[in-house]
Each structure stands twice: as C-alpha cells, then as structure tokens.
Amino acid sequence: MVAGSNTAGSSVGQKSKDSFARARLVFPDGTSRVTIERDPEPLYIDRGLGSYLFDVDGRRFLDLNCNFTTLIHGHAFAPVVEALTHQLQRGSCFANATESEIELAELLCGRIPQVHRVRFVNTGTEAVLFAIKAARAFTGRSKIAKLEGAYHGAYDWGEVSMAATPDNWGDATAPNSTAFYRGMPASVLDEVVVLRFNDVEGVRRLLSLHAHELAAVVLDPMPSRGGLIAPKPEFIAAVQETARKNGILVIADEILNLRQSFQGASARYGLVPDLVTMGKIIGGGLPIGAIGGREDVMTVFDASAGRPLLPQGGTFSANPLSMTAGLTFMRHLDHAALAHLEILGNIVRDGIGRAISARDAPLCVTGAASLFRIHPRAQTPNDYREIYPTPAGATLMKQLTRFFAENGIILPHGAAASISTPMTRADAELIVDVFAGFLDSDQDMLHKIEVRT
Structure with missing residues (x-):
C-alpha cells in the first residue's frame, strides 16, 4: 500500500x-x-x-x-442535477422540437470551428454512422479510409481493423482491412482503406490511389484506442492536403477528444474538417451524439423540400434531458x-x-x-x-x-x-x-x- x-x-x-x-x-x-x-x-x-x-x-x-x-x-455535478430535476418535472421526451435543442446547437456552432450546422443523435456510434453516410450522400462515393486500431463505435465500416493483430495486419506500407467480428461481410472490408497513424507518405499514397472511390477519411486527431499519441503536424497536413485535392471529405471524430481544448482537438492540432462527430461531454452524462459540419455538406439532411438525400431520425434524438444536461455541462466547461x-x-x-x-x-x-x-x-x-x-x-x-x-x-x-x-x-x-x-x-x-x- x-x-x-x-x-x-x-x-x-x-x-x-x-x-x-x-x-x-x-x-x-x-x-x-x-x-x-x-x-x-x-x-x-x-x-x-x-x-x-x-x-x-x-x-x-x-x-x-x-x-x-x-x-x-x-x-x-450539481448544476446538471438541478437542471435535470427541473426538466423532468416538465417532461422527458417529445415527438416535437424543443428550444433546448436549439440552445445546445447554438453553443456548439458558436464554439467549434467548422461546425456550421448540427444534427443530434443518441450515441457516438450513431454520430459516426451518420457522418459516414453524409459523406457518401454528398460525394456519391462509397468507400472510406480510417486509421488502423482507431475506435469509431459499433458501425461495421468503423470497426474495420480496430483490433488488427501482428498475425493479420499485413504490410506496413499497405495495411490489411481486418474483420472485427466473425461474420463481418467481406464487402465491408473491401470498402475500407486502412491507414497508419503518423505515416505521412503512406497516407498521401493510399488516399491518392483510392481517391475516385473515397467519400471520406475518418480521423480521430488523437486516437485513444490507437495509443493516445500526438499527431505529427506533417501527418495532419498530409491528410488535409490530399483529401482536399481529391474531393475526399475529412471527418474528425472528436467524440472523446473534444475535451482537449475550448474549441476541440482539431483546432488544437491544426485540422480543418468537413464534418465533426461529437458525443460524451456534450451530453452532460446522458446519452448523446452529434454530427456537425460545413453548411453545404450538412444539407444532405435537409428535408424542407421533401425527402432528403440522407434521412435521419431517432425516437430519442435531441431529447430535452440530454439537451439540458449537455448545455449545462458545456456552459461550465x-x-x-x-x-x-x-x-x-x-x-x-x-x-x-x-x-x-x-x-x-x-x-x-x-x-x-x-x-x-x-x-x-x-x-x-x-x-x-x-x-x-x-x-x-x-x-x-x-x-x-x-x-x-x-x-x-x-x-x-x-x-x-x-x-x-x-x-x-x-x-x-x-x-x-x-x-x-x-x-x-x-x-x-x-x-x-x-x-x-
């Protein structure tokens, strides 16, 4: 002891x-x-x-x-306990919109660079899922690229090579796409390009090689499961420049790392994403997820003129309890x-x-x-x-x-x-x-x- x-x-x-x-x-x-x-x-x-x-x-x-x-x-956290007690007396969830969702969205749009519009979901997994779908809907392409060993929730494409081992991860210059669970469809593996974190030349080469098929590269600026390792500035630049050159969207998964600064991890490391996935701290201890990003990309969710390019709902999405807890939490951060x-x-x-x-x-x-x-x-x-x-x-x-x-x-x-x-x-x-x-x-x-x- x-x-x-x-x-x-x-x-x-x-x-x-x-x-x-x-x-x-x-x-x-x-x-x-x-x-x-x-x-x-x-x-x-x-x-x-x-x-x-x-x-x-x-x-x-x-x-x-x-x-x-x-x-x-x-x-x-006392302010959240007080705010939730008040909200519970007014109701826990509705099929209608509430002002609480506007307030939390306003905070995020005003605080996180590149977050011009927001959609709320219930989990980080859903946030990544819909961000990838949004990239596909916006670009018309189906493949994604992601980092070996990085965790992006329980979505098939995000799980590829999440648990790669020395026995199956393949060549250092061209990592294999490996299954996370028994029965994962081979077609999913074929639709994911696996990158190594901080591999500057590798990311330039692989993104360029698959550019015509790639909708997005999903990047946690400091992957927790991947080691919580600082990104090299030249790696961030390589991702950014190669993606922009080839019309590939950059999705910053900040569900865990948004806590790294007032404006999040991307701002800390010089990444300028097209879409940002958020969760964890923005829910104040209640279930939440969010997709934010450029206004033109986020229009794929726009249902004002009929069926959107990407329909997204959810019975408990933007529920007032999560919105209230999240708003209180973030105001105190x-x-x-x-x-x-x-x-x-x-x-x-x-x-x-x-x-x-x-x-x-x-x-x-x-x-x-x-x-x-x-x-x-x-x-x-x-x-x-x-x-x-x-x-x-x-x-x-x-x-x-x-x-x-x-x-x-x-x-x-x-x-x-x-x-x-x-x-x-x-x-x-x-x-x-x-x-x-x-x-x-x-x-x-x-x-x-x-x-x-």
Missing part, C-alpha cells in the same frame, strides 16, 4: 462478487457491455460524487475512467475549467515520466490536456502497431490496473485515463505516487518486458 490508500486486499469486494453471481444468471457473460472490466469479477458501483466512486461494499475510488472520459465535471484540467494533466504526465526516468523503467506515458495513457514500452510510440503489447507487457498493465484499484484509484486498462474538474493537485500527486509505488513493488515484472524501440 502507498500513502493515500483507502482499500485493502482486493480490488473487488464481497458484495460485488455476489452481484456478479446474480448477473451471470441473466447476461451472456455476466455483464451487459463488453467494456466492463473484471478482475476476475467486475466492480459494482453504488454511487458517484465529484471525482469519486463508491462501490456496493462502501469503498471509495478516485475515478480516472469517468465513464470513458464522458464525465469531465465528475459525478452528480469554460476557459478556466480547461486551464485547470491542463495543469492537472501536466502534473500527472510529467510526474509519471519522472518516476519512469528515475527507475529506468521500460514504460512511457502519452496523452494531452486532461488525458493520459501508460504504455509498457520504453520509447514513445508513433502508431497503433507500436503500442501493441507483448504478452509480458499486457500482464504488467493488468497488474498496474489492479495495483491502482487496491490503492483506491480506478485506472482504465489499456485505454485513456481522464482528469475531471473536481480533482485537485493533491489528487494528481496521488496518481503519481501510486504509479511510483507500483514501479517499486514489481521490479521483477518490469525486467520481463521486451524493450520495444
């Missing part, structure tokens, strides 16, 4: 174990989402408050998952809040980096703003292939997650960890202390990691 520990012995208590036994009787594997982590049982949460979670056994955890980076203001997050993120990343250097440990840390990710390799990676762990590395990361949980911190396994506005400098320093404690606790495992360069 390290200073600040508030749990003991195991990351999962008895009540969580009992709940999992019940869940296995009603869910195929005992959980309702493949993203639920288990060690070997999942942790069951009773409530959240601020930057902390409390499990059913009454133990407190500093939450670095924040529901996959969604809760940038933490749990039970001002420049001061983002500066606070940036400071804490720097403390964590710099502290982890110093702990690694002081012990000459074969690990590194990536990320930006309020996000960070730890990798079991000595040198900073450039793309998904370089973050793919060795067996010893994968084991080490599981042990790291367990060590954090045993010391009162929920650290996502193999994903982006996120800072929330209720966190303090003391919280950030605790994260660094726990990480350093882990390095000191398992020198034998550290020496087993294959050093990858």
